[in-house]
Amino acid sequence: MLLSRYERMIARRYLLPGRSEAFIAVVAGFSLVAVMLGVAALIVVMSVMNGFRAELFDKISGLNGHAVINGYGGQVRDWRNVLDEVKKTPGVTSATPLIEQPLFASFNGRVEFALVRGMRVEDIRDNPTLKGKEVVGSFKRLTPGSEQIAIGSRLAESLGATIGSEIAIINPQGVATPFGTNMRIVKYRIAAIFEVGVYDYDKAFIIMPMEDAQTLLLLGDAVGMIRIDTVNPDKVGEILAPLEDKVNDKGQITDWRQMNRELFEALSVDRIVSFTILSIILLVASFNIVSSLIMLVRAKTRDIAVLRTMGATRGGLMRIFVTVGTTIGALGVGAGGILAFFFITFRMQVVWFIGAVTGQKVWDPEMRFLTELPAKTDPFQTFAICAMALLFAFLATLYPAWKAASTDPVQVLRYE
Known part of the structure; x- marks a missing residue:
């Protein structure tokens, strides 16, 4: 939308009302703040939801893979x-x-x-979810027959154990005797304490070499499952379809969508609901822009009539007021983007501050799965939010601009 020189001058003048129109400036300021808060809230919430899903998926798939082949009876012998x-x-x-x-x-x-997991030593050390996550000790100490294990940090805290502590693992399915089944109790020394960032894993996981797990569970040479990673987790069903007939007699294939269906479906619904509810803030901001522009048109009725008598066109007047309203929206969008960047960058500090002020535990890992508030900003999604806010601001200017352009100078100046 191209403006002439005088149209730009008038639009700039109306964006900075004089002292007599301070109330209009206050209403316009509220409109700008509303747009800023709406844009910031949408960007922050959607970034957190994206980060929560991505972080949760990375941690879950990092330990459980994109799919697993579960052996019948809990064992895959061949x-x-x-x-x-x-x-x-x-x-x-x-x-x-x-x-x-x-x-x-x-x-x-x-x-x-405890959830005991047996893995080959090389798989423990090369697993991207476990690699570098040792809080104390090292996975390098885990070797077959060493009777050393690694446990999650929350589990270690619950047990009161630390590095070097000797804990007992109890297997209710022990050795059968004439007097019944004796529980199998084997003691292991803690060689490493790790924290992957998923509360449920850190609270329960015990990792040991696969050979030690086979001995503990009396499995012989069998394993419980085979973890599978693919090039595209979203197409895991198509990729593994040819494999089903080949392993059908050995076990059942279960992909990550089946294992965590309820969780990820709940996250998808939550994203949609959050986006819809927070979009209402932008609608409210748009109504504020309408109100401030209508007040501005009423206050500038005489000026508009004079401009019309001097040759200003209806289209020119519409462009002036559309520019004023859209500029308020654009400034709000820019300020909202900066505010969102601040909140996302210092999100944990904001969470701690809110917790300190309210005295409540805002981010509880037991409820939220993850130990820290995640965030992942999608540039396309952020652009779409900003574009939507600008569109709402533009649409909000049309009615006030039309009213200004429809002003009859004869009626306004009749008694002047």
């Missing part, structure tokens, strides 16, 4: 041949054998639920 078959499948990037069993861990009289 796992080496199955592993070779999986690796030959186009689109599969890696496949690793796993043993996973819910058991109990005990230390100094305390007993906690």
Whole structure:
């Protein structure tokens, strides 16, 4: 929208009203603030929702893979041949054998639920989710037969154990005797304490070499499942479809969507609901722009009539008021983007500050799965939010601009 020189001058003058129009300036300021808050809230909330989904998916898939082959009866006996078959499948990037069993861990009289996972030593050290996540100790100390394990930081805290502590792992399915089944209790020394950032994992996971897990669970040479990673997690079903017939007699394929369907569907619904509700703020801001422009038109009725008598066109007047309203919206969008950047960058400090002021635990890992508030800003999504805010601001200017352009100079100046 191109403006002539006088149109730009008048639009600039109306953006900075005089003392007699201070109330109009206050209303316009509220409109700008409303747009700023709406844009900032949308960008921050959508970034947090995107970050929550991405972080959760990375952590879950990092430990559980994009899919797993669960053996019938909890065991895959011919796992080496199955592993070779999986690796030959186009689109599969890696496949690793796993043993996973819910058991109990005990230390100094305390007993906690634990999820024992057995992995090959090289898989433990190369796993991207575990790599570098040691709080104390090192995964390098885990070797077959060493009777050393790594446990999650929250589990260590619950047990009161630390590096070097000797904890007992209790397997209720022990050895059968004439007097019943004796629970199998084996003691291991903690070689590493890790924190992956997912509360449920840090609260329960115990990682040990696969050979030690086989001995603990009396599995012989069998494993419990085979973890699979693919080139595209969104197409994991298509990639693994040819594999189903080949491993159907060995186990069942379950992908990440089936394992975490409820969680990710809830996140998707939450994103849509949050976006819809927060968009109402932008609508309210648009109504504020309408109100401030209508007040400005009423205050400038005589000026508009004079401009019309001097040759100003209806289109020119519309352009002036559209420019005024759109500029307020654009300034609000810019300020909202800066505010959103501030909140996203210092999000944890903001959470701690709110918690200190209210005395409440704002971010509880037990409820939120992740130990820290994540954020991942999508540039396209941010652009769409800003464009939507500008569109609302533009539409809000049309009616006041039309009213200004419809002013009849004869009626206004009749008694002047």
